[in-house]
Amino acid sequence: MQQPQDFSAAAVGLSAKLSDKTAKIGIVGLGYVGLPLALACTGAGFGVIGFDIDQAKAEQLNAGQSYIGDVSDDAVAKMRGDNLFEATTDFSRAGEADAVLICVPTPLNKTREPDLSYVEASTRAILPTLREGQLVVLESTTWPGTTEEVVRPILEESGLDCGTQFFLAFSPEREDPGNIDFSTSQIPKVVGGEGAVARELARQLYDAFVVSTVVVSDAKTAEAVKLTENIFRAVNVALVNELKVVYDKMGIDVWEVIEAAKTKPFGYMPFYPGPGLGGHCIPIDPFYLTWKAREHEISTRFIELAGEINNAMPDYVVRKLARALDEKLGVSLSRAKVLVVGLAYKKNVNDLRESPALKVIALLKERGVQVDYMDPFIPEVPDTRNYPDLAGMKRIEPVDSQLANYSAAVIITDHDAVDYQQILKSVPVVVDSRNATSGVDGFEEKIVKA
Numbered sequence: 001m002q003q004p005q006d007f008s009a010a011a012v013g014l015s016a017k018l019s020d021k022t023a024k025i026g027i028v029g030l031g032y033v034g035l036p037l038a039l040a041c042t043g044a045g046f047g048v049i050g051f052d053i054d055q056a057k058a059e060q061l062n063a064g065q066s067y068i069g070d071v072s073d074d075a076v077a078k079m080r081g082d083n084l085f086e087a088t089t090d091f092s093r094a095g096e097a098d099a100v101l102i103c104v105p106t107p108l109n110k111t112r113e114p115d116l117s118y119v120e121a122s123t124r125a126i127l128p129t130l131r132e133g134q135l136v137v138l139e140s141t142t143w144p145g146t147t148e149e150v151v152r153p154i155l156e157e158s159g160l161d162c163g164t165q166f167f168l169a170f171s172p173e174r175e176d177p178g179n180i181d182f183s184t185s186q187i188p189k190v191v192g193g194e195g196a197v198a199r200e201l202a203r204q205l206y207d208a209f210v211v212s213t214v215v216v217s218d219a220k221t222a223e224a225v226k227l228t229e230n231i232f233r234a235v236n237v238a239l240v241n242e243l244k245v246v247y248d249k250m251g252i253d254v255w256e257v258i259e260a261a262k263t264k265p266f267g268y269m270p271f272y273p274g275p276g277l278g279g280h281c282i283p284i285d286p287f288y289l290t291w292k293a294r295e296h297e298i299s300t301r302f303i304e305l306a307g308e309i310n311n312a313m314p315d316y317v318v319r320k321l322a323r324a325l326d327e328k329l330g331v332s333l334s335r336a337k338v339l340v341v342g343l344a345y346k347k348n349v350n351d352l353r354e355s356p357a358l359k360v361i362a363l364l365k366e367r368g369v370q371v372d373y374m375d376p377f378i379p380e381v382p383d384t385r386n387y388p389d390l391a392g393m394k395r396i397e398p399v400d401s402q403l404a405n406y407s408a409a410v411i412i413t414d415h416d417a418v419d420y421q422q423i424l425k426s427v428p429v430v431v432d433s434r435n436a437t438s439g440v441d442g443f444e445e446k447i448v449k450a
Helices: 009-020 033-041 055-062 073-081 092-097 119-127 146-158 196-207 220-247 254-261 286-295 301-311 315-330 355-364 421-428
Strands: 022-026 047-051 085-090 099-102 135-138 168-172 187-193 213-215 337-341 372-375 407-409 429-432 447-449
Touching: 009 196, 022 033, 022 073, 033 047, 033 146, 047 092, 055 085, 092 119, 092 146, 092 301, 099 119, 119 135, 119 146, 119 213, 135 146, 135 196, 146 168, 146 220, 168 196, 168 220, 187 196, 187 220, 196 213, 220 254, 220 286, 220 301, 254 286, 254 421, 286 301, 301 315, 315 407, 315 429, 315 447, 337 355, 355 372
Parallel strands: 022 047, 022 099, 047 085, 099 135, 135 168, 187 213, 337 372, 337 407, 407 429, 429 447
Antiparallel strands: 168 187
C-alpha cells in the first residue's frame, strides 16, 4: 500500500500487521452482519475475536454451532477448528484486537427517531481498552455524521488522538440474507474514514477479504451511500405497492404488468409489491436521513410518503382478506379461522426482523380472528420488540386434514419450500400478497391477489 506522508508510527505498525495478516480482528455484534463478516475474515487468514452481549450465542458459536441461516454449522466449526475464531462476552479483551468492527442494530424508537443506544454502548464497551495502533470501523447503518459526531467523541475520551494514535472509519454492511449468489467476501465494500490515514488503513483491511473496495472521501459520505441504497429500494417498492392498489381497482394484475415491463432492455428496473417491508434495513434506514435532514431544516417528503405507503400494506392485505371472505364464503373476518403462510420478512430465511407477517397477525388478532401460521424456517415466534404478545406462538404442520380447517390462507412470505398447490387444494380462499401461486393452475377462483 502506498502510505500517505502523514502516516504515524502507530499507522505504520498497523499497516504492517494488516499486510501480513497477523492483525487480530474484533467484531462487536455476532448477528446477521457480524457472523458472516467473521467468516470472511477468517477465510482470508485473520484471527477473529467475536464480541456479543448474549452468553448463549457465544457458547453456541464456541461449540461450533450457528444460529444464522446463511452460516452453516460446518463453517463455524471450521473457524473454530482452524483456531481462527473465538466468541466472548468479555469486552475487556477488545484491546487484543488490532481492528474492531462494530456491527450492532440501529433501530428506530417509538417516535421513529434513531436509536443509537447499541452503537453508543458498544463504543463505550471498547473505550477502556482502546490503545495506540487500533482501527475502529462502524458498520451499522446510520445517519451521515454518526461516526464523526457520536463515535469519535466517545473514543477520544481515552485521551488518544484520532488519526495519529487510533484510527476511525465507516464501512456500511451490505448483507442480503438468503442470497446464495453473494457472500460477504463477494460484495464490494464502501470505505470512508476520519482522515486520509484511517481511510487507507480501512481500505487495506477490507481489500484483504472482499472482492473490491470503493473508497469515498470521508465517513459521512460512506454513511450517505448506505442510506441512498436503502432509500432507493424503499421508494421503488412503495411505487409498485401504490400501483398495485390502483391497478387492482382497474382489474389489472400488477404482476403481469411488471413481467411485461421488465422485458425493456433499458430505462426500467423491476421492483415487486408485497405485504409491507421487512428486515432491519429497508423499513428503518430511510428515516435516519429524514431525522437528520430536519436538523438542516429540510423536509424529505418523498421518503416519508414512501414510508406511509409501505407501512399501510399490512392493513391493505387484511382488508383484501376481509372482502374475500365476505364475497366468496359469506363469512365475516371476526368469525374466520386464518392461516398465515410465511413469517420471515423474506423468502428462504429465518429472519423475522420487522416482518410484515407479525403486523398482519396482530391486526387479525385485534379483530378477534383465530390465527395460526406455518413457516418451514421458524418453528416458534421469539420475543420481539414490537410484538411481545406473539412470543411462543408455534407453527402448524402442513397436513391436508389440518389445512382444511381454515377459512382462508394469507401468503405473506413466498418460501420455495412451501407446497402452494397443497394449500390451494385444502383451503377455500387464498389471499396471495407475493404472487406465489402464479405457477399453480386450476385454482384461479380461490386466489385473491393482495
